[in-house]
Amino acid sequence: MKKIVLLALCVLSFGALSQAQNLKFGHINTSELISLMSERDSAFVKLQAYQNDLIETLEGMEAEYNNKVNEYQRKRNDWLPAVIETKERELQELGQRMQQFQQNAQQEMAQMQQTLMSPVIEKAQNALTKIAKANNLVYVFDLSAGSLIYFDDAVSLDLLPLAKKELGIPAEKVAPTQFTDNAQTN
Numbered sequence: 001m002k003k004i005v006l007l008a009l010c011v012l013s014f015g016a017l018s019q020a021q022n023l024k025f026g027h028i029n030t031s032e033l034i035s036l037m038s039e040r041d042s043a044f045v046k047l048q049a050y051q052n053d054l055i056e057t058l059e060g061m062e063a064e065y066n067n068k069v070n071e072y073q074r075k076r077n078d079w080l081p082a083v084i085e086t087k088e089r090e091l092q093e094l095g096q097r098m099q100q101f102q103q104n105a106q107q108e109m110a111q112m113q114q115t116l117m118s119p120v121i122e123k124a125q126n127a128l129t130k131i132a133k134a135n136n137l138v139y140v141f142d143l144s145a146g147s148l149i150y151f152d153d154a155v156s157l158d159l160l161p162l163a164k165k166e167l168g169i170p171a172e173k174v175a176p177t178q179f180t181d182n183a184q185t186n
Contacts, residue, residue: 025137025155026141027143027156028140028141028143030128037120040117046112061097061098
C-alpha cells in the first residue's frame with residue numbers, strides 16, 4: 001500500500017513539475033500603454049481645461065486681494081480706527097478664502113483626474129486580461145511598477161503590441177519620451 005501511495009505521489013509531483021515548466025508569463029509597461037490611448041488624451045484635455053478654470057478663478061481672487069491691499073495701504077492714514085479694523089478683517093477673510101480655495105482646488109483636481117482616468121485604466125486592464133487569457137498566461141508583470149528586476153524576453157511575452165492591436169492603437173504609435181515645447185513653458 002505504501003508503494004502505491006509513494007508511486008502516486010511521484011507521478012503527481014512529476015506532473016506538477018512538468019506543468020510548472022509550461023507556465024507562460026507576460027510583461028507590459030502599463031504607463032506606456034495608457035499614454036498611447038486616445039481616451040487618455042481626451043481625459044488630459046478635459047483635465048487641463050478644468051485646471052485652467054480653477055487658475056482663472058484663483059487669479060481673480062488674487063487680483064481682488066491685491067487691489068484691496070493697495071487701497072488699504074493708500075488710504076490707511078485717512079481712515080478712522082473702526083474702518084481700519086474692518087478693512088483688516090476683510091483682508092484677512094479674503095486671504096483665508098483664497099487659501100481654502102487653493103486646498104479645495106487641489107482636492108478637486110485629484111478627484112477629477114481619478115474620475116477621468118478610471119475608465120481609461122479599466123479599458124486597458126480589460127484588454128490586458130483578455131490578452132492574457134487568450135495567450136494562456138499565468139502572470140503578467142507591469143514594468144512601470146518598477147519592482148521587476150529581471151525578465152527574459154524569450155520566456156515572457158511582451159503584451160504591448162497585442163494591447164495596441166486590441167485597443168485599436170496604430171502599431172507605429174510610440175509613447176512620448178519628452179515634454180512638448182508647449183508643456184515645458186507652462
